Structures are given as structure tokens and as C-alpha cells.
Amino acid sequence: MEKLLSTKPARTRFAPSPTGRMHIGNARSALYPFLLARRLGGQFILRIEDTDQKRYEPGAEQELINGLRWLGLQYDEGPDIGGPHSPYRQSERRAIYHEHAWKLVEMEKAFACFCTPDRLDKVRQEQMKNKQNPRYDGTCRALDSAEARRRVDAGEKYVIRFKMPKEGSITTADLLRGSITTENSALDDSVLLKSDGLPTYHLAAMVDDHLMEITHVIRGSEWLPSMPLHIHIIRAFGWDEPVFAHLSVFLKPSGKGKMSKRDRAEAMKDGYSIFLGDMQELGYTPEGVLNWIALMGWGVPEDDVMTLDRMIERFSIDSLTPSPAAINFQKLDHFNATHIRLMRTDDLAARLKPYFTREGLNFRDDVLLKMIPLLRERLVTLDDCISFGAFFFKDEVTPNPEDLIAKGLDAKQSAEIARRAYQILGAQPDISHERSEPPMRAYVEESGFSANQVFGILRVAVTGQKVSPPLFESMEIIGRDVCLKRIQNAIDVLEKITS
RNA sequence: GCCCCCAUCGUCUAGUGGACUAGGACGCGGCCCUUUCAAGGCCACGACCGGGGUUCGAAUCCCCGUGGGGGCACCA
Numbered sequence: 001m002e003k004l005l006s007t008k009p010a011r012t013r014f015a016p017s018p019t020g021r022m023h024i025g026n027a028r029s030a031l032y033p034f035l036l037a038r039r040l041g042g043q044f045i046l047r048i049e050d051t052d053q054k055r056y057e058p059g060a061e062q063e064l065i066n067g068l069r070w071l072g073l074q075y076d077e078g079p080d081i082g083g084p085h086s087p088y089r090q091s092e093r094r095a096i097y098h099e100h101a102w103k104l105v106e107m108e109k110a111f112a113c114f115c116t117p118d119r120l121d122k123v124r125q126e127q128m129k130n131k132q133n134p135r136y137d138g139t140c141r142a143l144d145s146a147e148a149r150r151r152v153d154a155g156e157k158y159v160i161r162f163k164m165p166k167e168g169s170i171t172t173a174d175l176l177r178g179s180i181t182t183e184n185s186a187l188d189d190s191v192l193l194k195s196d197g198l199p200t201y202h203l204a205a206m207v208d209d210h211l212m213e214i215t216h217v218i219r220g221s222e223w224l225p226s227m228p229l230h231i232h233i234i235r236a237f238g239w240d241e242p243v244f245a246h247l248s249v250f251l252k253p254s255g256k257g258k259m260s261k262r263d264r265a266e267a268m269k270d271g272y273s274i275f276l277g278d279m280q281e282l283g284y285t286p287e288g289v290l291n292w293i294a295l296m297g298w299g300v301p302e303d304d305v306m307t308l309d310r311m312i313e314r315f316s317i318d319s320l321t322p323s324p325a326a327i328n329f330q331k332l333d334h335f336n337a338t339h340i341r342l343m344r345t346d347d348l349a350a351r352l353k354p355y356f357t358r359e360g361l362n363f364r365d366d367v368l369l370k371m372i373p374l375l376r377e378r379l380v381t382l383d384d385c386i387s388f389g390a391f392f393f394k395d396e397v398t399p400n401p402e403d404l405i406a407k408g409l410d411a412k413q414s415a416e417i418a419r420r421a422y423q424i425l426g427a428q429p430d431i432s433h434e435r436s437e438p439p440m441r442a443y444v445e446e447s448g449f450s451a452n453q454v455f456g457i458l459r460v461a462v463t464g465q466k467v468s469p470p471l472f473e474s475m476e477i478i479g480r481d482v483c484l485k486r487i488q489n490a491i492d493v494l495e496k497i498t499s
Numbered sequence: 500g501c502c503c504c505c506a507u508c509g510u511c512u513a514g515u516g517g518a519c520u521a522g523g524a525c526g527c528g529g530c531c532c533u534u535u536c537a538a539g540g541c542c543a544c545g546a547c548c549g550g551g552g553u554u555c556g557a558a559u560c561c562c563c564g565u566g567g568g569g570g571c572a573c574c575a
Binding site for chain 2: 015016017019049051052054055113117120124128131132133134135159161174177180182183186187188190191193194195196198200201204205220221222223224225226227228246248249251253255256257258292295296297298299300301302304305321322323324325326327328330331333334335337341376377378379380388437440441444450451452453454455456458459460465466467468469470471472
């Protein structure tokens with residue numbers, strides 16, 4: 001226990017396989033080890049587990065790196081930046097695994113196996129038919145070691161399998177769940193080194209974690225069932241065991257079943273995604289995403305909205321939760337909106353720019369800075385700045401004619417209101433909101449129309465939309481001349497309806 | 500089929516035998532504020548999966564059930 005709750009510097013790692021896009025599950029698998037390393041003052045390492053050439057996807061590693069960078073999870077050692085245990089890409093470490101696999105063979109903890117995949121398949125099929133557990137039948141385990149060596153040297157294809165003890169049991173410890181005892185008889189002679197010379201996860205991860213001096217292995221709970229094998233491997237080498245913590249999986253929003261890449265389509269319909277790349281485009285911030293995933297599987301008393309720095313202060317590995325968590329996009333929205341409200345004005349402005357650019361709008365920096373205070377508390381995602389604020393940068397707006405007719409009034413009355421507004425505002429030398437609002441309010445008073453009706457018409461005329469940031473402040477930013485032009489246009493539209 | 504894990508409001512969680520009338524957050528409902536939409540403030544609704552134990556006392560410990568999840572590859 002002393003070891004488990006150590007406060008000594010920790011070396012942790014994020015070890016994804018480059019087989020697809022980076023999703024929130026990956027992100028959380030990177031976050032917790034990052035937090036631990038920063039909390040305890042150790043190192044956080046990125047290691048690419050690309051030992052499966054069949055599933056390898058060329059762009060995946062870069063996407064992983066981009067994702068980590070976007071989130072601000074900076075690693076201290078990794079394939080692109082090097083480090084004392086280079087290389088950090090497993091495909092470049094073949095010799096290391098080869099050597100370790102054979103070391104186990106020499107120690108008689110593993111054996112070379114020449115069985116063909118075809119035969120193994122048949123055996124498995126047969127076992128399942130007989131309701132037996134599918135497992136290696138031991139054919140090559142019985143081979144004489146000198147004979148095996150001879151066949152290997154002769155160039156015969158082989159794999160190396162772990163020689164699982166037939167008797168006994170093994171007790172392993174998961175930090176979040178306590179100790180788990182497994183009968184060795186339930187375990188298999190798993191392949192450690194494949195016939196293509198590359199290792200399986202079981203060998204590669206254990207060897208690298210040891211060589212890279214990893215102190216805490218934080219990984220998905222899908223590894224829980226193979227932890228006994230992993231501990232066997234570690235002990236066969238006589239190495240120290242790192243602390244293991246298995247994260248629970250993310251469930252679909254419905255809570256039924258594990259969230260998978262295939263759920264993307266469903267989420268996208270509602271403007272959500274589980275892929276980091278998508279989320280960025282959808283206007284989510286790293287702060288929001290981080291806060292969201294952090295709290296799924298980690299209970300932090302008295303803390304809710306947190307920055308990365310705050311998470312580091314508060315993190316403790318034993319406060320992680322072992323139970324599965326259903327993802328909840330509404331909560332993501334909440335965290336995203338909250339962090340947007342917390343941002344400095346210039347920071348928010350800089351982050352909004354790409355979204356205006358994407359819309360082909362020519363934003364002006366000074367205008368952008370001025371509109372931020374009006375926009376900020378209305379944004380759930382960054383790209384909401386388009387629906388709320390595009391009119392600031394458009395040459396002209398084209399209101400829906402029927403929106404120009406106020407509720408309870410007809411086109412004629414609405415046109416009258418627009419004309420009066422034009423007069424009142426046109427009489428002002430400028431339309432700072434201090435100058436424009438009082439006379440307009442006075443007009444509301446004397447006219448008998450409601451503020452809702454008068455300001456509503458003005459809003460649609462000036463912004464082109466029924467929902468907008470506060471009217472008078474918006475008009476001030478747009479400027480007198482443009483406002484008057486837009487109001488005149490509204491008058492024309494309304495008069496066309498009446499005539 | 501076999502093995503393993505998990506179980507508190509709809510969701511994420513706090514809770515580590517008495518401080519629990521079970522706390523917070525999101526969402527939902529209502530009210531206030533208000534030129535729209537938000538934001539903000541206030542209030543309400545809402546949970547210990549079931550059954551047995553252990554104990555003076557159990558959300559908390561043990562067992563069984565149920566439900567959910569994961570795993571059983573020359574994938575990770």
C-alpha cells in the first residue's frame with residue numbers, strides 16, 4: 001500500500017496504437033497519466049504501439065500528436081521529440097523484443113511454436129463445438145528444446161509463446177479494485193512474438209514499461225483480463241511490478257453498450273462527436289473537453305469546473321472510479337460554455353477568428369474585440385459566434401420580411417415604427433448605446449407600442465435575425481451609417497408589402 | 500459456453516460502520532431579472548438494484564441473486 005500511494009516522482013505513459021482517429025477514450029487515457037506525472041513531478045511519455053502492421057493507419061500517429069497538443073497534454077519523451085529511452089515507436093524496437101522473447105525461451109519460461117494458423121483455427125473450432133474453452137493445445141510446448149532450436153535455425157516459421165504454469169494461481173493488484181486471484185489453469189500459452197518477428201502487446205508493453213521505467217500503468221479496463229499474463233511475464237523476467245490502474249470504459253449516452261467509433265454518425269446528427277478532430281471543428285475548446293472527460297471516472301469533492309492546472313493540483317490516482325460511465329454530451333456543452341465565459345477577451349477573440357474565416361467573413365480585429373463581451377455568455381460552442389455575430393461583418397443583411405412585422409402588428413404599423421426609429425436615430429450624431437437607447441425608450445412610451453415590438457423590429461432590421469446580442473450595444477458596434485442603411489432597407493421591404 | 504470486473508438521483512459523482520433528513524454538478528420544472536436569446540439569482544423534483552447475513556448501528560463489511568460491462572487472436 002505504501003508503494004501504491006507513493007508520492008515519489010512517477011513515470012507514466014500514454015501508449016496508443018495508431019489504428020484510427022483520436023477519440024475521447026484515448027484522450028482520457030492520456031489525461032490521467034499526464035496528471036499523475038505532473039502531480040508527482042515525474043515524466044509523461046508518449047509511446048506508439050504500432051506492432052500490428054495490418055491495422056496500421058498512416059495518419060493516425062500525427063492525429064494522436066495533434067490531439068495531445070490541442071489538449072495541452074505535453075509529453076516529456078516521445079517519438080517526435082526523443083528521450084533517454086528512444087525509440088518510442090515499437091516498430092523500431094524489434095530487436096529488443098526479439099532478444100527478450102528468446103531470453104524467456106532460454107529460461108524455459110517460453111517456447112517456440114510452429115503450429116500453423118490453420119491448424120490452430122481448427123483446434124479452436126473443435127474446442128468451441130465441445131463447449132471447451134478455446135486455448136492452445138500444447139503441441140509445441142512438448143517439443144524438445146534442442147529440436148525446436150534446430151527448426152528455427154533451419155528457417156521454419158515460428159512464434160514464441162509464454163509457457164503458462166499448469167498449476168497454481170497468481171494474485172495481481174489493481175489499484176482501483178484491489179487484488180484479483182486467477183487460477184493459472186484458466187490462462188493460456190499466449191503468443192509473445194509473432195511470426196513476422198514483431199511482438200504482441202503482451203510482450204511489447206511489459207518490456208517497454210520496464211525499460212522505460214514506468215511506475216504506474218494506467219490503461220483501459222479491457223486489459224484487466226490479461227493482467228495475470230502480464231504479471232507472469234514481468235515475474236518471469238524478475239522485474240519490479242509497476243502499479244496498475246484500469247480505467248473503466250465509456251458507455252454510449254444511453255448507457256447501453258460501450259461507446260464505439262461507429263457511434264459517431266448518431267452523435268454528429270446532434271452536433272456532437274467523440275473524435276477530437278471533429279470536436280475542434282464543432283467549436284469545442286480543449287478546456288471544455290478536458291474538464292468533461294476528466295470528471296467521467298474521477299470523483300473530485302468540491303470541485304467541478306477546473307483548468308488543467310487545477311486538475312494537476314487535485315489529482316490523485318486512487319480517486320479514480322472503477323465503474324463504467326455513460327457519456328453525456330449536455331454536460332460537455334455545459335463545461336464548454338463555462339470555460340468560454342472564463343476566457344480572457346483577447347484569448348476568446350483569437351479562438352473565434354478561425355470560425356469567421358471559415359465562413360468567409362472578413363472580420364476586423366477591433367470590432368471583434370468589442371463584440372466579445374456581448375457574445376461571450378451566449379456561446380456554447382465557439383462556432384456559435386457565427387449564428388450570433390456574423391451580421392457584424394456582413395456587408396448587408398437580408399431579414400426575412402415576415403420577421404420585420406412585430407407580433408400583434410401589421411406591416412403598415414411596423415413600417416411606421418421603422419420610419420420613426422430611422423428619424424430618431426438619424427437625428428443622433430452617433431449611436432453609442434447611451435445616446436440611442438433613451439430616445440428609443442421615450443418613443444416606446446409615447447407610441448403605446450411595447451418595447452418588445454419596437455425593439456424587435458429594430459433588431460431584425462439591423463441584425464437580420466430575431467435572436468441577437470443586446471440591440472443597442474450591437475448597433476453601437478455596427479455604427480450609425482450602416483444601421484441607418486439597414487433600417488432604410490427594412491422600411492423598403494415593409495412598404496413593398498403594404499403597397 | 501468459460502473467466503473477470505462493476506452497481507448511490509435520468510446522467511457524472513461525493514460518501515471508506517455512527518457527523519446521512521444521503522451532498523454537489525448536468526439535465527428537467529417553476530420563479531426573479533429582461534428589448535430577443537443567453538448569462539445570473541432563487542426554489543422544487545429526484546437515488547443507496549433485490550434478498551440474506553455481520554454489528555448496538557450498514558449506502559459503507561460478507562454471501563447469494565439480478566442487472567450492466569469487459570475479455571477469451573500470430574489486434575491492441
